Amino acid sequence: MASPRAFGGHDADRPQDSGERRLYNPYHDVQIPYRTLYDLPTSPEFLFQEESLAQRRSWGENLTYYTGISYLAGAAAGASVGLRRAVLSAEPGDTMKIRVNRVLNSCGQDGRRISNRVGIVSLMYAGLESGMVAARDTDDWVNSVVAGLGTGALFKAANGPRSAAVAGAIGGLLVGAAVAGKQVMKRYVPI
Incomplete structure (x- = not known):
């Protein structure tokens, strides 16, 4: 019988000796790269190289x-x-x-x-x-807060400048709280 090292493969693919019994491995002599078929990558795959450079949608x-x-x-x-x-x-x-x-x-x-x-x-x-x-x-928290501020002001712009300013402040505060909450969750909650 040929040496198992001659055909390559991983140590997990070879039969293990446990005392007097030898464990049966049906894939021992098969030359199929089954590990590459079932051990799929966890990172996303991109069609174009430019898509992989961007870290956001x-x-x-x-x-x-x-x-x-x-x-x-x-x-x-x-x-x-x-x-x-x-x-x-x-x-x-x-x-x-x-x-x-x-x-x-x-x-x-x-x-x-x-x-x-x-x-x-x-x-x-x-x-x-x-x-x-x-x-x-650049993509940071400033973009989100300014977008929240602008959204609130734009949504209530028809009601007058005072209403737009109040709605803009509320929108900026809500988005700021959401961004801060997200950072706290990332830091203190293990997922």
Whole structure:
């Protein structure tokens, strides 16, 4: 029989002697690189080299991600608000059909209203943040806070300059708190 070292392979592929018994390894004499087939890389693979240099999502991916997640979250929140409103407005003499109709109408109306507002806010935020990254050519917390400030001010700009300034300050503070919370979570919560 040939030496196992002549065919290469790993030590884990060779049969081990344990006392008087020898463990059976069905892949001992097979020359298939099965380890390379099943030990897949954990890092992402990129089609183009330029994509691997960037450490963040592109502006289109950010726009899609933020808007989609926010719209869905707004729809869920709006549906729950509509459900609460429909349950509270139920009358004792209503049939089940009328109650279900009231719940569906209220959930749909409030869900649509809130999800559209939250989706628009996140669309503005993603656009401003991507614009800041492109303008400053760096990706740090300043871009996020300025985008939050600009989003709040832009969203309430039609209500006057005072309302826009207050909304901008609130937006900047909320995003700043979120960025700080994310850094604290990264540092103190092992994931």
